[in-house]
Amino acid sequence: MTEPAHRGRASGTPRRPPTIHDVAAVAGVSRGTVSRVLQGGHNVSPASLEAVNAAIAKLGYVVNRAARSLVTQRSGSVAFLLTEPQERFFEDPNFTTLLRGCTAALATHDMPLLLMTAGDEAEQRRITRYLAAGHVDGVLLVSSHRGNPMIEQLREAEIPMVCCGKPLGQRGRVPYVAADDREGAKDMVRHLVESGRSRIATIAGPQDTPGGVERLYGYREVLDEYGIAFDERLVAYGDYSRAGGEEAAARLLATAPDLDAVFVASDLMADGALTALHQAGRSVPGDVAVGGFDDSPAALTTRPPLTTVRQPWDRISSEMVRLLLAQIAGEAQPTVILPTELVIRESA
């Protein structure tokens, strides 16, 4: 058996990892055969296969991805792109759960995740350029607000992409993965009605986000179902933040002091609403039942713990990765809507 050609490595010289050439020499085959083994071992004799694998193990060979990328025109990596201002994103526990899930799902395929945040327009341009240049094979896009210009640009560049949540105001069809916001909201509001509440208010999210729109639709639909008249005074809007929820609840208390339940479109806002209710001297759930949305960690630390709607983040992330990889492989994939789950705790 031939020893691998030792590359010179004077002290100070950075060590060079073994190449396919070294593996071929040790295994006694051509580089083409080594490459075929790397590609799955088709059209390779058992003897060659074994020799190559032994050589790979012996040398600790790892493929040079840059070289592979250069010929395959694939990077073997995927971008996780945030188009929200960063602060917001990193404060939202939903999003960190999503990031964690996507990293894990991609690791399964030995694909690294590039984290990119496009907070302002200059960054959006820089990143669009980067992505359009083919530095990644696809993009996992998180953008909750309507009219994101990057989506259109990425589509024009024909970069495989899947969004988290339905992208609002998009002409073309962009595949996405989302929880069933409307059904989730309906489950919650039905629960409120069935438990005897009659003056049910809602704190909706921003109306340029899919969750803001859909959860409000769900609320209205259940009211219709039960023949309850819709009352504008029972609707307030928040920005998904704690402070926003607190202010919205205070407004509701002023316009509709007789409310006996509030469906809040996020747990963070629900936490804020709890504070406002508390300050107004209303007990929860005695005087007012409160339902949240997300089942975020915050839902467990509020007093009382929040009854809420669980979003299946683990599945959302794994489905996003699945759709993206399929798209990269050239298979068109339909959008996926995942069911939510009503989690009953103490607040409603």
Place this chain on the structure above:
Amino acid sequence: MTEPAHRGRASGTPRRPPTIHDVAAVAGVSRGTVSRVLQGGHNVSPASLEAVNAAIAKLGYVVNRAARSLVTQRSGSVAFLLTEPQERFFEDPNFTTLLRGCTAALATHDMPLLLMTAGDEAEQRRITRYLAAGHVDGVLLVSSHRGNPMIEQLREAEIPMVCCGKPLGQRGRVPYVAADDREGAKDMVRHLVESGRSRIATIAGPQDTPGGVERLYGYREVLDEYGIAFDERLVAYGDYSRAGGEEAAARLLATAPDLDAVFVASDLMADGALTALHQAGRSVPGDVAVGGFDDSPAALTTRPPLTTVRQPWDRISSEMVRLLLAQIAGEAQPTVILPTELVIRESA
């Protein structure tokens, strides 16, 4: 002026971005000259420089990083590596702040960040292999617990690396960036003493983490400073979690019911301690002063808001990136210890 050679692009054929060859053709120079412009424009005549830049703009040329990497043996990217079990990491607001800061600092240098999490041993092996193969130019390592095997392996592979927080139990010197835990703790305990507290307890972090050890040292040193005898009954340990802080506080209340202050080694644990104190009927800061550590978002939502020690996360992340890039450039860089800041609110 010569038009760029249009590459055939039948419908369905993926579009190929322009290459250095196209730029050279449009600019009327050789590919070598285009490359020189890309490298900074040294040894290039003003006329050529201008022609090349115009061609680049006209074609929307972006360098192919895979091709560049192949020859430079540099990837132009950096890994952000987590060796903690993922769940913990993503729950800790300090860490998400760190991740955000590093992404932003690297973006400045047009370097993407690869997010990798090595939760178990299999993942550690896979990732060590990946990194040792030279797929990144350096590693930003977050690992708070003693005796992380990856650090040693990465050192052996001679991969540039900087840790967040002092890596405990490392033979060789690994450069790191950290807040001055001990001084921060001393500031807090001094504040407690100066405000008239005499039975000052502490809830320390795990003793296999630098923050756990150093903050406890700081506590003891200030006691010595003031000639206060150290009392073991005034020390409890937690795991940096809310629940851990609550349990530790309950234990302290049992062993030292006369305590009038607690220095807690993290805000999350302090939040838990507040709950325990509350349940025991102690008022804060009336009966017991509580000091935290981190100045995390949670410090603002506790009741009362937490007096705490701010860690300079923005600077920690930018310094980590600075050290790493210098190391990649071949310049040895010393460890950096950053000052903390006492933030006085209502709890102490």
Place this chain on the structure above:
DNA sequence: CTGAAAGCGCTTACAG
């Protein structure tokens, strides 16, 4: 200051 040429480490038709 500039061009021609070698070479980075792979993959992939193409012959055989």
Place this chain on the structure above:
DNA sequence: CTGAAAGCGCTTACAG
């Protein structure tokens, strides 16, 4: 099933 060879898009001495 296998090897020889071309080529992916760059960078970098080397001459001039």
